[in-house]
Amino acid sequence: MSRSQLGDVVAAYLVNRPWGVQQVADATYAIEVHGEHGxxxxxxxxxxxxxxxxxxAILPFRIPFDRRAEVALYLTRANYGLVIGNFEFDLDDGEVRFKTAIDVEGAALTEALVDHLVIAGAVTTDRYLPGIHAVVEGATAREAIAVVEGEQGQEL
Structure with a gap:
C-alpha cells in the first residue's frame, strides 16, 4: 500500500464507528472504550x-508499587495462552496496556482488519481487567488467573 493509504483506511474505519475519536498526533488516534468491567x-x-x-488499550490507573511484582506474574500467566495480542507492563511507572498489531507490508489493510485489532484488544482487556483489580487488592496471580480463565467457579 502507498504511504498514505494506511492512514486513510484507519481514518475511514474510525468515522464509521460509534466511539468518540480524537486525533492526538499525526498518526495516532484515541478512542474511548467501554467494556463490561471498565x-x-x-x-x-x-x-x-x-x-x-x-x-x-491503556488502563486508566497505575499499579501501586507494592503490587507490581504480583501483577507482573498475573500478566505473564495471562499472556501465556493468548493467541492475539499481549499485555505490556511498565514496571517503572505501573502502566498496563494491551497491544494488538499488524504488519501489512505486501498486503492490503482493510477496515475489517482494523476492526479485528480494536475488538480483540477491547475484549481481552475487558476479560482480564477484573483479575488485575483483584491482584491490586491482594489476590495472588494464580488465584486471579484461575477465576478469570474459568478454572474456578467463583467470582473475584
Missing part, C-alpha cells in the same frame, strides 16, 4: 514507513 482509552497508531498499525 472503560479505558485505546490508541491506534499508524506507522506508514513500517507498514504497521498498532492498537494499545
Amino acid at each position: 472503560q479505558w482509552q485505546s490508541y491506534l497508531t499508524v506507522r506508514e514507513d513500517e507498514q504497521q498499525v498498532l492498537v494499545h
Whole structure:
C-alpha cells in the first residue's frame, strides 16, 4: 500500500464507528472504550514507513508499587495462552496496556482488519481487567488467573 493509504483506511474505519475519536498526533488516534468491567482509552497508531498499525488499550490507573511484582506474574500467566495480542507492563511507572498489531507490508489493510485489532484488544482487556483489580487488592496471580480463565467457579 502507498504511504498514505494506511492512514486513510484507519481514518475511514474510525468515522464509521460509534466511539468518540480524537486525533492526538499525526498518526495516532484515541478512542474511548467501554467494556463490561471498565472503560479505558485505546490508541491506534499508524506507522506508514513500517507498514504497521498498532492498537494499545491503556488502563486508566497505575499499579501501586507494592503490587507490581504480583501483577507482573498475573500478566505473564495471562499472556501465556493468548493467541492475539499481549499485555505490556511498565514496571517503572505501573502502566498496563494491551497491544494488538499488524504488519501489512505486501498486503492490503482493510477496515475489517482494523476492526479485528480494536475488538480483540477491547475484549481481552475487558476479560482480564477484573483479575488485575483483584491482584491490586491482594489476590495472588494464580488465584486471579484461575477465576478469570474459568478454572474456578467463583467470582473475584
